[in-house]
Amino acid sequence: MPLFRPALAASGRVVVVGGGWGGLTVARQLRLLAPQLEITLLDRAPAFMSFALSNRWLVEPGAATWARHDYAQLAGRFGYRYVQAEVESIDPVRRTVASSAGQFGYDWLVLAPGIRENWSAWQVDDPKIVAELQGRYSGAMLSAADLPALKQRLANFKGGDLLLTIPPAPYRCPPAPYERAMFIAWWLKKQKIPGKLIVADPNPMMPAFRDILLSRFKDQVTYLAHSKVRSIDPAWKTVSTDIDDIRFDDALLCPPQQAADLLWRAGLIRQEEGGKDSGWAAQGASDFRSAAAPGVFIIGDAAGLVSPQFGYYPKTGQVANRMGHAVARQIAAEAGGQALDKLLPDSVCYVTSSVEPEESVRIDTSYRDRGDGFLIQAVKQTRNPNPAGEDAAWAAAMYREFIAGSAS
Ligand SMILES: Cc1cc2nc3c(=O)[nH]c(=O)nc-3n(C[C@H](O)[C@H](O)[C@H](O)COP(=O)(O)OP(=O)(O)OC[C@H]3O[C@@H](n4cnc5c(N)ncnc54)[C@H](O)[C@@H]3O)c2cc1C
Numbered sequence: 063m064p065l066f067r068p069a070l071a072a073s074g075r076v077v078v079v080g081g082g083w084g085g086l087t088v089a090r091q092l093r094l095l096a097p098q099l100e101i102t103l104l105d106r107a108p109a110f111m112s113f114a115l116s117n118r119w120l121v122e123p124g125a126a127t128w129a130r131h132d133y134a135q136l137a138g139r140f141g142y143r144y145v146q147a148e149v150e151s152i153d154p155v156r157r158t159v160a161s162s163a164g165q166f167g168y169d170w171l172v173l174a175p176g177i178r179e180n181w182s183a184w185q186v187d188d189p190k191i192v193a194e195l196q197g198r199y200s201g202a203m204l205s206a207a208d209l210p211a212l213k214q215r216l217a218n219f220k221g222g223d224l225l226l227t228i229p230p231a232p233y234r235c236p237p238a239p240y241e242r243a244m245f246i247a248w249w250l251k252k253q254k255i256p257g258k259l260i261v262a263d264p265n266p267m268m269p270a271f272r273d274i275l276l277s278r279f280k281d282q283v284t285y286l287a288h289s290k291v292r293s294i295d296p297a298w299k300t301v302s303t304d305i306d307d308i309r310f311d312d313a314l315l316c317p318p319q320q321a322a323d324l325l326w327r328a329g330l331i332r333q334e335e336g337g338k339d340s341g342w343a344a345q346g347a348s349d350f351r352s353a354a355a356p357g358v359f360i361i362g363d364a365a366g367l368v369s370p371q372f373g374y375y376p377k378t379g380q381v382a383n384r385m386g387h388a389v390a391r392q393i394a395a396e397a398g399g400q401a402l403d404k405l406l407p408d409s410v411c412y413v414t415s416s417v418e419p420e421e422s423v424r425i426d427t428s429y430r431d432r433g434d435g436f437l438i439q440a441v442k443q444t445r446n447p448n449p450a451g452e453d454a455a456w457a458a459a460m461y462r463e464f465i466a467g468s469a470s
Contacts, residue, residue, distance in 0.1 A: 074099045074397045077159055077168040079149045079324065081105035081133050083112075083379040084174035084362030086464040087386025089142045095394035101142035104149055104161055105133055110465070111206035113235065114379055114457045117242045118414060120213050121249035131465050149175075152328040154355035170393045171355075173330070173343075174362040174382065175322035177234060179204055180341070183318045184301075185293040195296060201227065201316035203234060215312065216246070221256040222311030227291055227301065228263045232342070233319045234363050234377040237413040237425065240271040242314075247279035248417045259283050260308060262301065264290035270415045270423045270443065278416075291317070321364040330354060332366040342366030342374070347437055348404045350389055359392075361385035372439040376427055380409045383460060406430065406437070412453035415445075422449040 076092060076099050078085045089103045109130040119126055137144035147163035158167050181192045202208040224246070228239040243261050250257050259282055261275070267287065275283050289303045300309050320341040325331055330352055332344035345352055345360040347368035352358040362382035368375055375381045384407035395402035411425040426442045446452070458466075 074169045075167060076101045076170045076172065076393060077166050078103045078172045078174065079105075079159065080174035080176060080322075080362070081107070081110055081136075081144070082174055082176050082362060082382060083460075083464070084382035084386045085172065086110060086136065087383045088172045088174065088361070088390050089137075090140050090464045091387055091390035092393060093141050095390055096397050099393070099397055102166060103133065103137060103142055103144045104147045104159070104163075104166070105144070106146065106148045106162075107133075107205075107207070108146055109133060110136070111209075112379070112457075112461075113203075113206045113209070113238070114460075115453060116206065116209050117238065117245050118417075120209065120216060120242070121245050126210075136465065149324055150327070152324075152355070152358070154328075154358065157357060169357060170396075171358045172386075172389055172393075173325065173328075173358065173360045173364065174386070175324045175364055177204065177319045177363050177377075178322050179316075180318040180320045184291055191296065195294070195315060198296075199313040199315045201239075201314035203229070203238070203316050203319070212314070216249075219255065219257060219312055223258050223260055223309065225260045225262065225301065225308060225310035225313040225315075227289075227314070227316050228261065228265060229316045229318050230264045230290060232374040232377060233316070235379075235411075236376060237268055237270075237411060237423075239316065240268045240275070241413050241415075243283065244271055244274055244279070244415065245417065247275065247282040250282045251279060257282075257311075260286065260310065262286045262289035262291060262303060262308060264288065270413065270445075274416055319363075321366065325360065325364055328355075330358075330360060340366055347435075348388075348406055348431065349392060350385055359389045361389055369437050369439070371437070375407055375429075376409050376411075378409045378411055380411070380460065381407045381427075383463065384408060386464075404431070410456060412449075412456055414449070414453070419447075420449055422446045422453065424452070 078089050081103050089101050092101050109132045111130045133144040145163050147161035149159050149161045151160045158165050200208050202212040246259050291301045294301045300307050321343045325343050330343050332340040334340045343360040343364045343366045350359045350361050363377040388405040406429040409427040413423045415421050415423050424444045428440050429437050432438055
């Protein structure tokens with residue numbers, strides 16, 4: 063067997079679906095850790111675009127700091143293969159994925175396809191109406207490619223009621239909608255735009271934004287607590303919640319989020335007790351393996367429940383990146399016939415909580431195994447009254463790992 067393993071490793075094929083924070087990290091790290099493996103990255107899009115640091119840019123003049131990165135260039139730079147393709151299905155028995163660019167066989171498959179929006183929860187089932195709503199009122203939380211259109215829409219907003227709906231938890235980047243609301247409120251005030259931002263929130267409000275949204279920008283913001291959207295009437299520009307109907311002139315609609323379509327098609331969604339779909343993937347809490355499909359890992363925002371205590375890992379880019387590291391190490395160890403300790407994720411998130419005066423909050427989330435496989439989560443929030451570009455430095459360090467060259 064020891065003689066057999068290197069021969070197997072030399073022909074090992076890894077397919078990575080999704081070139082976001084998770085998938086790009088796996089591809090890059092695996093190339094470093096296991097040069098003998100054949101690595102293929104599949105994504106329907108031609109380029110990576112990041113959400114990080116986009117909220118300020120939405121309301122400020124200037125070019126994007128989060129420019130796009132062509133997958134073909136990244137693949138060339140780091141030495142893995144990229145194929146632009148829509149992945150349609152997975153055959154876990156034959157170990158193949160079917161895509162718009164043909165079939166790909168794998169020994170290990172990493173699924174990092176991100177999220178989808180659940181418009182059915184708002185009683186919208188017609189794909190044409192969904193496409194229309196996404197085109198006219200997208201909250202731009204699904205794809206960073208939607209951000210420039212949202213910026214343009216905000217620039218065209220001359221007054222009236224601007225609705226921002228916050229998705230029910232869990233959703234990607236928990237502080238992002240509050241930070242976005244704060245930037246929009248600040249911009250409405252500064253530009254003296256006769257408009258109101260209506261924030262419909264089904265979750266408890268993030269404490270760091272309570273004072274600024276409820277007091278400092280009280281003329282710009284109407285905050286509706288306990289507001290879970292039940293339906294939408296696009297013709298009347300109205301959403302209905304349990305409490306009230308809300309009319310809008312323009313909107314950033316963010317419906318409930320779920321794991322991406324591919325995981326539903328592949329039957330890899332976790333069932334809750336009673337057989338109801340949880341909406342998110344079924345994978346191990348610390349090895350990210352699918353119990354249903356051997357050799358398959360699921361990482362990033364699509365990942366489902368990991369703990370009865372805290373529920374889900376925060377759906378952030380850094381967590382997706384850390385999961386990518388953990389999976390790359392597992393595959394490299396398996397290919398080399400070695401054992402490996404588990405690597406748990408962590409997350410650092412910088413949030414601007416005020417523009418004038420400038421103030422930010424750093425959120426640190428970390429995990430440890432209690433010793434019996436049960437995970438403990440620790441969250442620390444630190445207020446920074448004098449930010450000095452820590453958020454940009456964090457983003458640059460992250461991008462260095464899977465975009466700009468040097469790896470950790
Ligand atoms: C407004 C906003 C601000 C944010 N700011 C931060 C921040 O400051 N810091 C932070 O850490 N996180 C931030 N996040 C969260 C972060 O963007 C996500 O956590 C991260 O993108 C998750 O990475 P992922 O790899 O799971 O999925 P994604 O980045 O969504 O990548 C999924 C990829 O899979 C591809 N794909 C999906 N299905 C298929 C298929 N069937 N076939 C082919 N390709 C497919 C998609 O095209 C996409 O490229 C923010 C999010 C938002 C919305």
